[in-house]
Amino acid sequence: MNIKSLLLGSAAALAVVSGAQAADAIVAAEPEPVEYVRVCDAYGTGYFYIPGTETCLKINGYIRFQVNVGDQVGATDDRGNDSDWDAVTRGQVQFTAKSDTEYGPLTGVIVMQFNADNATDQSAKLDSAYLDIAGFRAGLFYSWWDDGLSGETDDIGSPVTLHNSIRYQYETDAFYAGISVDELEDGYYKADEEPNNVGVAVGLGGKAGAFSYQITAGYDVDNEDGAVRAMGTVDIGPGTLGLAAVYATGPSSYYTKAEWAIAAEYAIKATDKLKITPGVQYYSNYGITDDDFDNGDAWKVGLTVDYQIVDNFYAKASVQYLDPEDADDSTTGYFRLQRSF
Template identity: 75%
Template sequence: MTIRMMLISSAAALAAVSGAQAADAIVAAEPEAVEYVRVCDAYGTGYFYIPGTETCLKVGGYLRFEVYGGPNQKGTSDWNARTRAQVQFTAKSDTEYGPLTGVIVLRNNGDNSSTTTTLDSAYIDIAGLRAGLFYGWWDDGLSGETDDIGSSVTLRNSIRYQYETSDFYAGIAIDELEDGYYKPGETANNFGVAAAIGGKAGAFTYQITGGYDTDNEEGAVRAMGTVAIGPGTLGLAGVYSSGPNSYYNKSEWAVAVEYAIKATDKLKITPAFQYYGNYGIVAGDFNKNNDAWKAGLTVDYQIVDNLYAKATVDYTDADNADSVTKGFFRLQRAF
């Protein structure tokens, strides 16, 4: 075969191969653009846009370790340890009525190897209207851990409306009192009506809260206030209950005082005192002529950013009962 024929044959073969490859070629798909998480600064720090939406999401919570001491903390034991993990999801988006907010709080309490997860809060909030499972105004208290001027159960399925500005708020709520106080022989699945006003004026803050239990046909009212004085904040509170009910049932009346001393930027020391009139419940009514008093001390210390320590102890002396000393130590890491 001549060189000329070899070149012609090779060229024909290459053309045939090239034609086959062109017919069978695979076209690679264009890569899709990746949408990175964007920071959402419209509602404060910590929010980010959920990819592909205009909804802002914030994830937070805390880890807590506690050791309690006092009579019968765990069965007949005088001490008990507990670990808690809590996470909160807050979603916000703009609407023609203002921000639409959704909150879900999950809590897991580990008292031993068997842990318990609960729905601690879950509610919808828009234009001052809130509906769902959340803590009401009767969960509020003074800054220490020794006051006892609120409901024994404050997490309820409720619907409320609250008007608020930067210095004032007022609202009304309807609460399901399924876990509240009920008289002997009855069951608790009634409802109550609560209302509150509060705000601040300079160094002074205040709150007035009322609640009426429709099943027990009893109500309670409470007033609290704080004012910055010297190196700390003075807190005063008073509560009155017409009879045992789901909003207040510790005593017919009580007064509490505390002084939260800011010793340093990281250390706060809060001594407190409370007095109860007609303390306790007997046969569905307050225990007449049985008074009590409580004194306590709480110490808060910020170890580093987002890591806190708290220790508290209190002593309660009732007229017709043994005195009780109890307290706890806590470490908490917030995020």
Template identity: 70%
Template sequence: MNIKSLLLGSAAALAVVSGAQAADAIVAAEPEAVEYVRVCDAYGTGYFYIPGTETCLKINGYVRFQVDVNRDASGTSDWDSFTRGQVQFTSKSDTEYGPLTGVIVLQTDADNATSQSSYLDSAYIDIAGFRAGLFYSWWDDGLSGETDSLASGPTLHNSIRYQYESGDFYAGISVDELEDSIHGTPLGGGLGESPNNVGIAAGIGGKAGAFSYQLIGGYDTDTEEGAIRGMGTVAIGPGTLGLAAAWASGPNAYFEESEWTVAAEYAIQATDKFKITPAVQYFANARNGGYITGGTYTTTTDFTDVDIWKAGVTLDYQIVENFYAKASVQWQDRTVAVDDNTWSGYFRLQRAF
């Protein structure tokens, strides 16, 4: 056997062995397909499909830093700062009755590192015009500035509501639980009636060209008093004129500030990023000597003969997209000597996402 025959034989044997190994080789399993997040554009921008479902989800919110200036804002200090974080989850899916919507809004306020409060700001279900859960009523709407006080606070209730919408028109009725109404702890800490009653609110509103309007009413079964409010805005010149008026038969959970009030503002769009809003409001026959904070409830008192004037200006500036600055200065004068000619205001930075 010569060298040439030996090399050819070795090559043939190697080819046979290699073929057998190739036939017996282990084939790696193909990786499972990854389901990437898909954009859901059926309900507007910002929605995406929850993987594995046909439900669309949107996450948005804001971070706010604010400095308040008013008398005894923090103890004996006339200024105080706080930070707020808010996140909102909105889910939507198609049904035979239209979109099924669920909303959860979580909010945390921090006055300092050890003084913080986290709470559920809203949570409700919405379908075919029906809404049930914890949400803000129509009374929470207001003019764009910060001078106006057109509702009693809080305006957040556990409610059931139906709202009909057609184009630029809506009309609805709401049944509200009024556990946070004005029948709270009486002055001096004595025992009093506990609030756990029902309110009925109704409203209509909409737009007609450059004009928008809203007319609402509410009846508090606890105090057996009611209130109505009208509000409208119209684009005039370089800005938007806003007018509002409210009347109450007596202090109630929907409006308790005064027997009646009128408010006006003019939001001037000075530039694409800068808005100036001067405003004024008058309260006739204010409640409890003109108690106009709307945050702490004591006991129901009748309207008095005290009148109040409020005036202020609010400045809004968009620094960059989704980043805003706001400053507001307010002045209040009463027809009595108590707290006459008081000033207040704040400065705010807010990043929305």
């Protein structure tokens, strides 16, 4: 046997052995199938099923950069210096969970908000947290008094609109009506009172073609005063006309600006991306003295411009001029960039 024959025989033997070992190799078990996230379209866009459950979850929010301008909008430091402009940034995220029950959808909402005036002056807060089922809502949420016209000139809302509340609201596609009991501990209270308060508010509104309306009222039990407000909008020409009026029997947690006020605006849809909104408001007995509306009148005029840069990204600029009879006039405004998701 020559060297060549010996090498060929050895190679054949190794191949046989290798084949036997390969036949006896341990085969890894197939991996368990992965449960991919499923889209939940029962409650609108953006919802998905939480894996392993029948609960649908939606995550959305926005990032905002804003520069405020006006008389002493910045904080005064220990050296007495102040600023007439101030940049602020906000990040907000909302979690909405929904699941079907025999009483209708069960909804839970958590909203977290993070604000930064600078690198060290920052804050985080729970902006809303509530549960909702069959028209009943309980938790921390904004009241009907948080609503307003689309521009920035009107000043017809409560000084604080976020409350721990319980409410019931009946609603259809074109109408709603409800009543709420609000804890008003951080609202307005008189000089000889404590911030331990409760209020009752009612709201109703709806749409009829190009016209929409809203009526809101609230009674502050501790201050024994209340307020009522009416708003309406109608599509006219290239824009939407908005009108509002508010009346207060006295200062309360529901309204503190004036005894009564009226506001108007016209939101002009200049292009598909550009909206221009001039507005005006008149106050009677503007401001509070000795726990009562006992001052002169005031006027406010302003302009707000909204521009949709691209989908989910817009810019807003607003300037407002306020002229009270018994105080100095002032001009304020802001420029905002916001990206929603």
